[in-house]
Amino acid sequence: MKKRNFLYLLTGIVFGVTLMKSDAVSWFRMQEMFRFQGFQIFGIFMTAVPSAFIGIFLIKKFKLTTLDGEPIKIAKKEFNWGYVYGSLLFGVGWGLTGACPGPIYVQIGSGLSISLVILISALAGTWVYSYLRPHLPH
């Protein structure tokens, strides 16, 4: 169990270093993407999705299991209207801060204390959503 937790931590470290070193945490780079003036972020996205797809395809083809020997399960997402309203709102926040949740953590780790404001605001947003959830259309 302890070793497994270390591996999750390590996966996060690799993911974080990669976001950092590829400029995927940069507000400037995000503005470049949203204005279709550069390829870096589109390139990351367009190679990440097929890489993940091929990895999952190989898992299925060779019927690989988890480290514990369990079969790999991928839960199906059930559509609800929250996907629409929520994504539209998230997009506004992303366009302004240039940060989706992953980069917020990475920015803080790189020493940007101002990103704590983004994180605390995002936590507040999550909390308010949780509070209002029964009253929101889904």
Added chain:
Amino acid sequence: MEIIDLLRRPWPWYVAGPIIGLTVPALLLLGNKMLGISSTLRHVCAMCFPANIPFLKYNWKDKLWNILFAVGLLLGGFIGGVLLQPATPMPLSLKTIDSLRELGIVQQNGILPLEIFSWSNLFTWQHLVIVAGGGFLVGFGTRYSGGCTSGHGIAGLSTLQWPSLVATILFFASGIVTANFILPLLLK
């Protein structure tokens, strides 16, 4: 030392993209976990201020892997941003430099524009809308839509989930409109 020098340089998209993508099968193989980062915000809320809200009343300790992944992101930021800081950053496109200069953003080095994202410039209403309002919408919106760029954009799309495709198209579209039309209004 050559390897360190190589790692220090900015990583091109064709190196970063596959590493990010392969995180999805890696987490599945480690323990049937689905990549998702915005959910960690929910776990932190459940851990620190559940306030009897049903959506926050669950055993967050079951999601320890997700919290550890986020701690890894923090450490990754330190390793990538401090220990492996590049001598020369990746250049920004000239068009972007011009468009941002028109908005009054002149200092274009680093990760965040200091004209908005710094303690001395934060406290105007426009900048608070961008930093704190934007952050709030990132937290509210991702939880409302059940995922962010990682959970929907990468994990959801690569497992062929059509609701994630809907979500990804919409948050991209909304981000494009915001960056091109709303952000300039706030910086005028």
